[in-house]
Amino acid sequence: MQTQRNPVYGIVARQRLNALLKELFRKSIHICSSFVPFFLGLAYWPVIGLLVAAVIFYSVSEILRSKGINIPLISKVTEIAARKRDENHFVLGPVTLVCGILIAALLLPLDCARVGIFALAFGDGLASLIGKLVGKITIPGAHGKTAAGSLTCFFAVFVSTYCCCHNCLVSLLIGLCAMFIEILPLSDFDNLIIPPVIGYIFSVLV
Template identity: 85%
Template sequence: MQTQRNTVEGIIARQRLNAIFKELFRKSIHICSSFVPLFLGFAYWPVIALLILAIVVYTISELLRAKGINIPLISKITEIAARKRDENRFVLGPVTLACGILIAALLLPLDCARVGIFALAFGDGLASLMGKLFGKITIPGAHGKTAAGSLTCFFAVFISTFCCCGNCLVSLITALCAMFIEVLPLSDFDNLIIPPVIGLIYSGLI
């Protein structure tokens, strides 16, 4: 009986470690998107073209993967990063991530797009990771979102926005808006919404 209990506990521990690894891998991609504004400042249209190309190539890769045809590297990265809910289906997260950044970059001035992209990269990226690691208190009606994750989102966006504008009030309002959006049960569509909406709110505040 004790051996069986130890076996079950071992399986649960391995599953938890695997989930944390996947979250860490996935959110490292989120955080790496913070470099996009820097590249946009040096080569705007080439970066826009690369984002569009990435969306097209990834979409084709996922459609082929659904038919059992794996694309080297791309399919492997998707497999490693995919959540349990994404198994045997089109993994939408990378598409919404790139589209959210693309929309912000095309519609907003670079300084405003930068704040929106940072909100996605640091706010949403770190929120999910901290929620997995330290989240004990869940937020009612938020589909498993945790207080730890939401607070992490708030502070990450506040700091990144303050680094961009040096204004505490603007940073506070921007961070509160980002935290509210992050709490909403939007699944992967928060990637699509956060950069343009937060960038637009920031542009209105300044």
């Protein structure tokens, strides 16, 4: 005898899968930002110019989208990646992501900016994804952040920093700093803070 499937459970499962796919898509953009230091090393000012142009173009497309005017591809990508809290609002994440990278690149030496950008790309990028996949224990006062996500951030930043400087102590301290910032309830503004702050701390430590 077959048991009837609970339709409510099916709806919840689909919603969870949809949220996970959105997170995977969104964080893949974070991880792809790890290529920026490489391109900065090849052509610094042209890449800076392209990043500024990307922020302006995206901001204009978001303003138009809020008025019901969709820009082909850009508006669709934004719609796919938007969190539930971002629905019918200006999606700020891509702006803070690029601005955080720009601040680090403009204010810090490239080797220090690279560490900060990698912390954002791998640490923050993987923390949210792993937290949603396997995170069970939430951190009090961290607005739903999980222990699994924060530990993932630490290890990802530790490894990426070590690949840059080959210094275990420095990499350990940078990983801990990045994990602390990631835990803070900063919403999308962690994108803005992590690259310059982590890059600056690295510059002090080395």
